Amino acid sequence: MINDNIRLILEDAYQRAESGHNTDFELSELQQKWVETIVEKAESQKAVLAVLITSLTKKIETPTQDVRYHKTELPNGYSGRTFDTSHVTPFIAEKFQRFAMKSGSGWLTRSLEQAHPYTLTYPGRILDKAVRKSFLQILNDIEENQVDPKKYLHTIFAALINLIKKATIQLGLWEKSDEGSAQVPQSDTITIDNIVNLLKYHFSYNYRVAGASRLPVLAVFSAYEMLTAIERYKGKTLSPLKSHTTSDTKSGGIGDIEVLDENGGFFEAVEIKHDIQISADIVEKAYEKFAETSVCRYYLLTTAEPNTDNPMMVDQIIQKIHRQHGCEVIVNGIIPSLKYYLRLLTNPELFLACYSRNLKLDFEQNTDIKEIHLRYWNELLESQL
Structure with a gap:
């Protein structure tokens, strides 16, 4: 069962993205490029997508939480996997089924489950270097530069919606x-x-x-x-x-x-x-x-x-x-x-x-x-x- 407050955060981001009302959440060209890199590889990098959406949602819900510290054994950490399994992956499965983790959480991958914070020096082997860089830069941006996580969440949802719309257009020659x-x-x-x-x-x-x-x-x-x-x-x-x-x-x-x-x-x-x-x-x-x-x-x-x-x-x-x-x-x-x-x-x-x-x-x-x-x-x- 998705917590009402968390559901509201996710639903609000989705509705705004779907309606196209994102003028309050515009990103710089570089920030937009990070999002595009993640979304373009969303089907092959579902775990990264799940962890990123989880981190952004958690940051909106609890602004004082440094979401890079995604495990309870890390200093002042929280359980990203529990948050994802309970709230985020079910929402992704509902709205963006193609991009949902079948295993139930993005943390069930070796490259993301390591007990190290998601700082720019995170040692986990995310094989796609561009995706790895974009993922860590976005989290660095919201924690070190205090960028509003809503900007990223709304932009990611808008990009996913557009990707699905593009793909479901009738094939042009029939x-x-x-x-x-x-x-x-x-x-x-x-x-x-x-x-x-x-x-x-x-x-x-x-x-x-x-x-x-x-x-x-x-x-x-x-x-x-x-x-x-x-x-x-x-x-x-x-x-x-x-x-x-x-x-x-x-x-x-x-x-x-x-x-x-x-x-x-x-x-x-x-x-x-x-x-x-x-x-x-x-x-x-x-x-x-x-x-x-x-x-x-x-x-x-x-x-x-x-x-x-x-x-x-x-x-x-x-x-x-x-x-x-x-x-x-x-x-x-x-x-x-x-x-x-x-x-x-x-x-x-x-x-x-x-x-x-x-x-x-x-x-x-x-x-x-x-x-x-x-x-x-x-x-x-x-x-x-």
């Missing part, structure tokens, strides 16, 4: 029709090879944030959504995608993508690896997942080239599985597989709309897809259409 299906403008220049090249670029770009391994999963899922009309999949059901962090063991699943038969049993499944070769061990572990099911075809697809580390060993295990179970295990690259799927479609261009829609939906519903993944895909589409 829109929803009255029937709710995504439409991509027709173009004589778009071929299957064009589409495959776009996907190659999208999968392999150096994003410098986690989540790229989700992209090929969404691409293959999009292809399967469009294949449901062909003869092989008539009467079959494509299972909804699970979160990338959900293990098959916990969910009872057997792969990233699953097609069910008319009786609800597994008919076909796909396991997807990003930049990982398919090894004999990976094939064996896949078999452990589906051995007790009636699945008749199982794909192991990867973006890595070559696809396998030991083709002969992998093939031996595949043959053994077929003899024991009857399932046909197929190891292949993502790109050749997608090219094959696209050839089965009457209008391959529609795949672009389907993939675009799934990127946006996954961004809104999970935390794997980041704003940069959407932005780069939009840039790739603009280069082709």
